[in-house]
Amino acid sequence: xxxxxxxxxxxxxxxxxxxxxxxxxxxxxxxxxxxxxxxxxxxxxxxxxxxxxxxxxxxxxxxxxxxxxxxxxxxxxxxxxxxxxxxxxxxxxxxxxxxxxxxxxxxxxxxxxxxxxxxxxxxxxxxxxxxxxxxxxxxxxxxxxxxxxxxxxxxxxxxxxxxxx
Numbered sequence: 001x002x003x004x005x006x007x008x009x010x011x012x013x014x015x016x017x018x019x020x021x022x023x024x025x026x027x028x029x030x031x032x033x034x035x036x037x038x039x040x041x042x043x044x045x046x047x048x049x050x051x052x053x054x055x056x057x058x059x060x061x062x063x064x065x066x067x068x069x070x071x072x073x074x075x076x077x078x079x080x081x082x083x084x085x086x087x088x089x090x091x092x093x094x095x096x097x098x099x100x101x102x103x104x105x106x107x108x109x110x111x112x113x114x115x116x117x118x119x120x121x122x123x124x125x126x127x128x129x130x131x132x133x134x135x136x137x138x139x140x141x142x143x144x145x146x147x148x149x150x151x152x153x154x155x156x157x158x159x160x161x162x163x164x165x
Contacts, residue, residue, distance in 0.1 A: 018043060018087040018115070021095060035160030036098040037153050040108045040136055041115065043088040045070050045080035048110035059105055060136040066107060088115055092122035099127045099156040101149055103134015127156065 018041055024030040042051070047066065054063045074080060083090035088111070098119055102112035112128070119126040129152055131138060131145055139149045157163075 017041065019085065022083075022087055022090050022092075025094065031094060033096040035096050035157055037157055038098050038100050038112075038115070039139065039153075040102045040106050040112055041087075042066065042070075042108055043086060043111045043115040045074065045086045047080075048088075048108075048114055050110035051107040054107035061107055063107065088118060092118055092124065095119065095122070095124045097125035097127075097160060099129060099153060101129045101131070101139065101153065103131045103136070103138045103145075105133060106136040106138070108136060 017036070018038060021033060021036060024033075044051075047063070047070075051063060051066055054066075056062055056064060058065070070080065074085065078085070080086060081089050098116075100112050100116040100119070102109050106112075109130075113130075116126050116128040129149065131149055134145055134149070139146045139153075
């Protein structure tokens with residue numbers, strides 16, 4: 001999980017990985033996921049505070065870009081808080097253990113922190129990994145910070161599938 005509708009590995013707008021988990025559970029009764037690696041998702045298409053207040057500063061994504069992408073994703077007149085597109089407002093019970101990863105310089109910091117809290121409140125297991133200085137999609141860049149994040153993701157998923165350490 002963590003694939004963007006725009007290609008690549010970034011979970012950029014919208015949060016399709018998270019919506020996919022919910023739709024598979026709600027529409028098809030599938031609950032066979034063992035874990036979810038959820039990276040810097042836009043869980044609230046009405047824009048959480050950090051995304052709404054980020055402004056024009058462009059560190060991979062900006063508030064105007066987020067609004068543009070959301071406009072492309074939502075049909076005219078759609079409610080951006082509809083749980084079917086904004087998983088922050090969905091029933092999150094019965095979901096797999098999740099690792100939420102985000103950097104402190106990501107407009108989606110609040111989305112990730114809020115979703116992590118809601119995931120736990122729904123009775124699911126979760127870990128939150130916040131990386132100081134990480135921009136949106138920081139784990140896609142060849143940096144020590146990215147390698148650290150990828151190692152944690154790998155360890156998390158390895159534990160979920162019972163891979164020896």
